[in-house]
Amino acid sequence: MSVNLKQNPFVVVWRVLDHCNLACPFCAYDKRLRFARRQVDEAEVFRFVDLLAQKQAGSERRHLISWLGGEPTLWKALPQVSAAAQKAGLGQSLTTNGTTLGSAKVRQLLLDRFDEITLSIDGFEDVHDGLRGWRGAFEKLRVGISKLREERESMGVSCRLRANIVLMRRNLGRFAELCHTLADWGIEEITFNQLGGRDRPEFFPMNRLRPADATRLAGLVPGLRSELVQKGTTLLGGDPYVRRIGDTTLDRPLAIGRCGVAQDFWFIDEEGTIAPCNFVEDHFGLNIRDLRSVQDLEALSDTLCSRQARFPAASCANCMSTQQVAKFAV
Ligand SMILES: C[S@@+](CC[C@H](N)C(=O)[O-])C[C@H]1O[C@@H](n2cnc3c(N)ncnc32)[C@H](O)[C@@H]1O
Numbered sequence: 001m002s003v004n005l006k007q008n009p010f011v012v013v014w015r016v017l018d019h020c021n022l023a024c025p026f027c028a029y030d031k032r033l034r035f036a037r038r039q040v041d042e043a044e045v046f047r048f049v050d051l052l053a054q055k056q057a058g059s060e061r062r063h064l065i066s067w068l069g070g071e072p073t074l075w076k077a078l079p080q081v082s083a084a085a086q087k088a089g090l091g092q093s094l095t096t097n098g099t100t101l102g103s104a105k106v107r108q109l110l111l112d113r114f115d116e117i118t119l120s121i122d123g124f125e126d127v128h129d130g131l132r133g134w135r136g137a138f139e140k141l142r143v144g145i146s147k148l149r150e151e152r153e154s155m156g157v158s159c160r161l162r163a164n165i166v167l168m169r170r171n172l173g174r175f176a177e178l179c180h181t182l183a184d185w186g187i188e189e190i191t192f193n194q195l196g197g198r199d200r201p202e203f204f205p206m207n208r209l210r211p212a213d214a215t216r217l218a219g220l221v222p223g224l225r226s227e228l229v230q231k232g233t234t235l236l237g238g239d240p241y242v243r244r245i246g247d248t249t250l251d252r253p254l255a256i257g258r259c260g261v262a263q264d265f266w267f268i269d270e271e272g273t274i275a276p277c278n279f280v281e282d283h284f285g286l287n288i289r290d291l292r293s294v295q296d297l298e299a300l301s302d303t304l305c306s307r308q309a310r311f312p313a314a315s316c317a318n319c320m321s322t323q324q325v326a327k328f329a330v
């Protein structure tokens with residue numbers, strides 16, 4: 001069956017390791033935190049990539065694996081695994097803190113194998129460098145992105161450059177200015193999410209967006225989106241997404257009775273646990289080692305959706321999945 005490129009891809013986000021080289025105070029993988037770091041079983045990744053490619057072959061939908069961490073560019077298996085996924089015809093993306101972009105080898109690997117790369121950039125140097133615990137971060141990202149653009153041109157590949165901004169009190173004031181700067185750097189798509197509180201409850205209360213911040217955000221997004229279009233940059237996250245941010249600042253829950261997220265999206269963690277999002281990883285009790293055939297994969301979305309409807313997870317009473325409210329739509 002041939003893949004319909006107009007249809008949104010089926011996305012599998014895979015957190016392959018929880019090791020990281022930065023110290024972000026809002027993140028569960030901050031290098032200063034002491035816990036036993038894990039990484040995925042590589043043999044299982046190769047096996048799953050092969051099954052996913054078989055599933056794609058029997059569908060019209062493109063399947064895309066999005067590698068996540070920790071810091072996924074530190075994952076030793078990335079060159080071999082991304083080669084296998086590319087050879088199997090799967091799309092690939094990756095979210096990175098950008099610390100490895102100084103390496104020409106890493107840039108070439110990403111440009112050659114990936115449909116898109118998302119860089120995390122939360123502010124100008126005054127905010128981003130200190131927040132991430134990386135001296136010169138903002139300037140190094142600017143240089144890295146500029147090199148990626150030049151090399152993309154010379155390689156004749158089409159890897160899309162994206163940025164993700166975590167919104168919190170200290171960076172909302174310059175959010176629009178930051179988006180314009182990223183557009184001027186040549187970033188083609190910008191996404192944003194609000195600071196979440198689950199991972200670092202000590203950081204959250206003093207930094208989370210307040211209702212007035214969410215109102216301000218809702219007021220600026222439509223105009224900002226139109227301005228960025230003039231520069232060739234898309235600001236993703238439509239009205240339902242922005243409204244949901246407002247609701248969460250008011251601690252208004254979003255209860256989901258029948259979740260359809262698994263029809264478009266699966267999340268896998270370092271242990272191979274698979275679920276419709278990373279908030280319910282343990283609830284479904286499924287591991288990729290249980291998926292032995294392409295038929296198992298083909299049945300999985302329906303299995304996850306019907307299990308959720310019959311036995312919703314505790315987190316479904318206040319769903320925090322950004323997939324639920326279309327973070328990646330306009
Ligand atoms: C966990 S990181 C892993 C990838 C990579 N190390 C990076 O920083 O881009 C994935 C994304 O989650 C964001 N993130 C981390 N902690 C967060 C939190 N508490 N709330 C919202 N976003 C968060 C990061 O900024 C990044 O864009």
Ligand code: SF4
Nearest residue numbers: 020022024027030097
């Ligand atoms: S760079 Fe990414 S994974 Fe590392 S601590 Fe920061 S947000 Fe977390």
